[in-house]
Amino acid sequence: MADITWEEPFCAEGSSCFQLGTDADGNGYITLAGAEETYLRDSRDALRQLILDIKAGKADHLL
Numbered sequence: 001m002a003d004i005t006w007e008e009p010f011c012a013e014g015s016s017c018f019q020l021g022t023d024a025d026g027n028g029y030i031t032l033a034g035a036e037e038t039y040l041r042d043s044r045d046a047l048r049q050l051i052l053d054i055k056a057g058k059a060d061h062l063l
Contacts, residue, residue: 009033012054020047 004021006029011017017033028047031039040047 004029004036004039006031006036010051010055020051 004023006019006021009017009019011033019031019033019036021029021031021036021039022044023029026044027041028044029039029041030047030050
């Protein structure tokens with residue numbers, strides 16, 4: 001398992017909570033809060049755009 005530094009969970013109203021993380025190589029990670037052992041890895045830019053879209057209400061169905 002990668003050495004991932006997780007941020008505090010983000011919880012939308014009535015939705016699942018998720019966390020973002022990064023590793024020393026600059027990879028970005030996303031997982032459901034409390035499920036750090038199962039995560040998706042992608043570039044920081046791709047994950048940042050996904051989170052911005054979710055926060056903007058464009059992808060609420062993903063949560």
